[in-house]
Amino acid sequence: MSSSETTAFIELENVVFRRGSRIILDDFSLSIPQASIAAIMGPSGVGKSTVLKLITGQIKPESGRVVVNGERIDEMSDRQLNQYRKTLGVMLQNSALFTDLSVYENVALPVREHTLLPETIIRRLVLTKLHAVGLRGAIDLYPRELSGGMARRVALARALVLDPALVLYDEPFTGLDPIAVATVSQLIRHVNAALGLTSVLVTHNVTQMGKLVDLACIIVAGKVAAVGSPQSLFDDKSPEVQQFMDGLPDGPVPFHYPATELSEDLLV
Amino acid sequence: MSATNQFGEIRNAIGGIGRGGLFMLQILACIRPTVKQWGEVLRQLYFIGTRSLVIILTSAFFVGMVLGLQGYSTLVQFGASESVGAVVALSLFRELGPVLTALLFAGRAGTSMAAEIGLMKATEQLDALELMAIDPIERVVLPKFIAAVLAVPVLTALFNLLAVLGSYLFAVEWTHLDQGLFWGRMQAVVEFQADFVSGMIKSVVFGIVIAIVSVFQGYFAEPTSRGVATATTQTVIVSSIMVLVLDFVLTAFLI
Ligand SMILES: Nc1ncnc2c1ncn2[C@@H]1O[C@H](COP(=O)(O)OP(=O)(O)OP(=O)(O)O)[C@@H](O)[C@H]1O
């Protein structure tokens, strides 16, 4: 594996994680260099969001280590986690906007909570971020008045508003039209370059991934099936990776959640 | 239902009281003397007030009229109809005011607090707060809790006021009882300390109980629509039972 020419910012080492008796991540290791954009890919339900939750410290591994910026996330106390999360921007898979706050207040909330900036500066910060995602005109709307794609973009603005050191995006392109995909993609690259932050995104969009990221990893069956530059994944000859990159229905990667044979279920 | 089953339910109930108590300590530990926090408490108080005021005042008015009617038709047989105001006020201040307000409050405001918190959990808004290093207990649960605790005694006092007014209207306007007699008997019989204050003590306790039950049910709801539905139903059931049981206990102590 390509070990550190650049220092690793995120390091998952031999992580084992279960839900009930089902093993989700099985001796999973991944290393993401500082200031890079990394993609996590893999079939639905394989554990991509789970990896993000390990990085945010929302869940702890059964064994193994989760290290971010030299600190053990899996061993942090609640107070330490709070400190750590102030440097984190997260865009959750379902946007999770606060339904009783306007778009403006949603984006302003982390700023109000963690800084003592005067309202004029807050306003400038919030409007800049919303402008970047094309929603400066929507500040007075409430989440229920937004389309799914608009909500994604507000969530993105909210994740970036405090200029975090690490941003996690769970499926940032889902529900966006092609223009918005390109805009968001550009934005992700832009903040990454301008602020030198590390970005991790979960995505199913192979095309965007190919254009955007420095490093991609494909998870299959609880393990890293392939990791490397997008080009190396496109060139990868192993059948799982080929199937995934080309989006083929048939191949070694299972589409179905583990189950008995269909005929058995239907015959009962 | 089998005996072991019921035993299990009792054990659950006791466990629930313990967990509720711990949760309350956790909430109280988040109290800060900041403008931000108390501003949010005021906002919640306003929501709760606007939600429950109309239903509580309307109910109070009719409860007062019914008490007047019932009291009058009994008392008149003993030639004591001028005491109707006193009888109404006694049953209101000691029992009906605090208990009915509490039950109505649980059904109106308690359920919506539980549902709101439960829905925020189901839609990952609480997770989002945690990920922003904002404590969801401090930010979401605490203001609702405090607002409910403050609201119940105030609403109880208003309930008492409106109900007395209802009985007054019935007695004086309908049965043409002399209004001087109505108020005079009430003043002579009702003791501020023994009757009014003991009722208000009850309402404070009921407020705390309903507040903790509602936020507890919401916060620990299963994060699904079914879970939120269960949380709202449980809020009504658990708070109502606890209010009625505690009413007996408190009455025994306060008499
Ligand atoms: N709260 C939970 N309780 C139990 N099992 C869960 C829970 N959350 C996720 N899982 C299981 O863990 C597995 C991994 O979930 P995860 O959300 O990480 O998948 P994912 O790769 O992000 O999928 P998708 O692309 O559909 O978002 C899933 O198979 C799911 O069944």
Ligand SMILES: [Mg+2]
């Ligand atoms: Mg996911």
